[in-house]
Amino acid sequence: MxxxxxxxxxxxxxxxxxxxxxxxxxxxxxxxxxxxxxxxxxxxxxxxxxxxxxxxxxxxxxxxxxxxxxxxxxxxxxxxxxxxxxxxxxxxxxxxxxxxxxxxxxxxxxxxxxxxxxxxxxxxxxxxxxxxxxxxxxxxxxxxxxxxxxVTQSPEERYTALEKTAKDIFQRIPQHFIANFLGITPVSLSRIRKRTLLQ
Amino acid sequence: MxxxxxxxxxxxxxxxxxxxxxxxxxxxxxxxxxxxxxxxxxxxxxxxxxxxxxxxxxxxxxxxxxxxxxxxxxxxxxxxxxxxxxxxxxxxxxxxxxxxxxxxxxxxxxxxxxxxxxxxxxxxxxxxxxxxxxxxxxxxxxxxxxxxxxVTQSPEERYTALEKTAKDIFQRIPQHFIANFLGITPVSLSRIRKRTLLQ
DNA sequence: TGAAAACGTTAACAAAAGATAAGGATTTTA
DNA sequence: TAAAATCCTTATCTTTTGTTAACGTTTTCA
Structure with a gap:
């Protein structure tokens, strides 16, 4: 540019x-x-x-x-x-x-x-x-x-909110960085994603 | 005043x-x-x-x-x-x-x-x-x-840090409010306090 | 293009936290 | 001052998260 x-x-x-x-x-x-x-x-x-x-x-x-x-x-x-x-x-x-x-x-x-x-x-x-x-x-x-x-949300709730407001971030940023951002480990985010998909 | x-x-x-x-x-x-x-x-x-x-x-x-x-x-x-x-x-x-x-x-x-x-x-x-x-x-x-x-600290680490920088808050504020502030439940804070005392 | 690095998932186990309830102490307030 | 409310701790059980390691896939880059 x-x-x-x-x-x-x-x-x-x-x-x-x-x-x-x-x-x-x-x-x-x-x-x-x-x-x-x-x-x-x-x-x-x-x-x-x-x-x-x-x-x-x-x-x-x-x-x-x-x-x-x-x-x-x-x-x-x-x-x-x-x-x-x-x-x-x-x-x-x-x-x-x-x-x-x-x-x-x-x-x-x-x-x-x-x-x-x-x-x-x-x-x-x-x-x-x-x-x-x-x-x-x-x-x-x-x-x-x-x-x-x-303060008010669980890791899973924070993930769900992010997924709702900025879904595209998952296409752009490595997931383990996003996990940190949510205050959890990459392994835990992987589990949360699986969990919330099945529901 | x-x-x-x-x-x-x-x-x-x-x-x-x-x-x-x-x-x-x-x-x-x-x-x-x-x-x-x-x-x-x-x-x-x-x-x-x-x-x-x-x-x-x-x-x-x-x-x-x-x-x-x-x-x-x-x-x-x-x-x-x-x-x-x-x-x-x-x-x-x-x-x-x-x-x-x-x-x-x-x-x-x-x-x-x-x-x-x-x-x-x-x-x-x-x-x-x-x-x-x-x-x-x-x-x-x-x-x-x-x-x-x-993002970088565990609940226990956040408690320890608070206890170091603002010990007096525990004399002034009910503990279950402080628990919320730290992002955990009052029960969990009570356990952390016991745990860190014993160490 | 081929080796190395990075990445996400899964498993197994340990540690920590959440939920709920009960009990006792203290404080509030009518 | 007596009843009610508040507060902290503890116990039990469940759920979630952390830790470590392994595996397969994809990406990077020399």
């Missing part, structure tokens, strides 16, 4: 949070940069500060922790979604997990440094503050649902 | 997010209101839009869902913390859970309407945008940790 198309996708993707008129867009876009990840390449690794907030124009990534030498996948992001090691990016602290491309992935990026400059730019500050606020609020709502699922 | 003392506590409590000089504080405070909850009184109920974002100056509340007629407690907030049915407050949608006082509780509140007015107030807008952004970012970091705990 060429940069122009990526910018278009980005503009469209963030329209739910904030819209720029053409004049503002012209000021805004020079603060953006572009990058891509080949399959299995890492965007973020444990112990390093994450300097970018990204919008995925193509591809998919997984977020995972390493615990006792084992990888545990906690989340995924796909095209037209935002991606970052958010906590590390916001707090400027070493990241505690990994973000790895599951497919060939293309990104539009905002560096932390550029973000700060925009927050000091008289013509952008208010809009960027709002942008940041609305993104954060959006993610809080997602997190709220995710925590609620862990 | 008198209103002046509550305002002081509020000012101090939000200083981690934003600080007001005395002139700004004078403009800001008229947008605040006060309330209190007696024990067991509800601040928010399922099906109603939550109109307030609060700061707890005294007391404690629990957040719970009702599933199959049963209450499941998902979270707590204590004095010097913020409290709201965040998702409902932000999206103006009916709330999906309950918030109930566990003790006599006192609140400093910002109504959604007043918040919007401040966001349109030339002298407050930028600071309030930032306030909102930083609050949201703060909660995202909390949620990130909480989700990570569910």
């Amino acid at each position: 060429d940069k122009q198309a990526q910018l278009e996708a980005f503009r469209k993707g963030i329209a739910q949070f904030v819209t720029f008129n053409d004049a503002e867009w012209k000021i805004f876009t020079p603060y953006l940069s572009f990058s891509s990840l080949s399959k299995k390449e890492h965007f973020a690794v444990e112990g390093k500060v994450c300097h970018y907030m990204c919008f995925i124009t193509r591809g998919a990534v997984r977020y995972y922790h390493i615990k006792d030498g084992q990888e545990i996948t906690g989340y995924f992001s796909f095209e037209n979604e935002l991606m970052s090691a958010y906590k590390s990016f916001l707090k400027r602290t070493p990241n505690t997990n990994y973000i790895q491309a599951l497919e060939e992935t293309e990104l539009v990026m905002i560096s932390h440094q550029n973000l700060q400059q925009m927050l000091n730019h008289p013509l952008l500050a208010l809009k960027i503050e709002r942008f940041g606020r609305l993104i954060a609020e959006y993610y809080i709502c997602c997190y709220e649902d995710r925590v609620t699922a862990f | 008198d209103k002046q003392a509550q305002l002081e506590a509020f000012r101090k409590g939000i200083a981690q997010f934003v600080t007001f000089n005395d002139a700004e504080w004078k403009i800001f405070t008229p947008y605040l209101s006060f309330s209190s909850l007696s024990k067991k009184e509800h601040f928010a109920v399922e099906g109603k839009v939550c109109h307030y974002m609060c700061f707890i100056t005294r007391g404690a509340v629990r957040y719970y869902h009702i599933k199959d007629g049963q209450e499941i407690t998902g979270y707590f907030s204590f004095e010097n913390e913020l409290m709201s049915a965040y998702k409902s407050f932000l999206k103006r949608t009916p709330n999906t859970n309950y918030i109930q006082a566990l003790e006599e509780t006192e609140l400093v509140m910002i109504s959604h309407q007043n918040l919007q007015q401040m966001l349109n107030h030339p002298l407050l807008a930028l600071k309030i945008e930032r306030f909102g952004r930083l609050i949201a970012e703060y909660y995202i970091c909390c949620y990130e940790d909480r989700v990570t705990a569910f």
Whole structure:
């Protein structure tokens, strides 16, 4: 995808949070940069500060922790979604997990440094503050649902819900990653799938 | 606690997010209101839009869902913390859970309407945008940790961690609420406590 | 293209958690 | 202050999950 198309996708993707008129867009876009990840390449690794907030124009990534030498996948992001090691990016602290491309992935990026400059730019500050606020609020709502699922639902119920709301994910992501995401082991997910099929 | 003392506590409590000089504080405070909850009184109920974002100056509340007629407690907030049915407050949608006082509780509140007015107030807008952004970012970091705990840790590990970081909660909150918060049944938590004591 | 790696399923067993009920202690409240 | 409600623990039984290993299939990649 060429940069122009990526910018278009980005503009469209963030329209739910904030819209720029053409004049503002012209000021805004020079603060953006572009990058891509080949399959299995890492965007973020444990112990390093994450300097970018990204919008995925193509591809998919997984977020995972390493615990006792084992990888545990906690989340995924796909095209037209935002991606970052958010906590590390916001707090400027070493990241505690990994973000790895599951497919060939293309990104539009905002560096932390550029973000700060925009927050000091008289013509952008208010809009960027709002942008940041609305993104954060959006993610809080997602997190709220995710925590609620862990507290109120059994693994099987979480699986059934996922199968209902995002069936396609099973065609795209290896099942053992999804198992981790649901908070169970791959073996257990395999059993749940068999169980729920028979019913 | 008198209103002046509550305002002081509020000012101090939000200083981690934003600080007001005395002139700004004078403009800001008229947008605040006060309330209190007696024990067991509800601040928010399922099906109603939550109109307030609060700061707890005294007391404690629990957040719970009702599933199959049963209450499941998902979270707590204590004095010097913020409290709201965040998702409902932000999206103006009916709330999906309950918030109930566990003790006599006192609140400093910002109504959604007043918040919007401040966001349109030339002298407050930028600071309030930032306030909102930083609050949201703060909660995202909390949620990130909480989700990570569910994905990477066993119930026993979550209990041990809680016992390490917030031992006092066991003196203050009925244990079966804490069990829900950890994502397990009260019976199971009782067993875990016995198990970990013997080791 | 051929060896190696990755992946999903299944089995067997152990460990943990859920469900239900009972009992005793404490707290609430009328 | 007496009855009711709440709370924690314990026991029993059932269900689910974790662990480990094996097997066949598919995918990867040198």
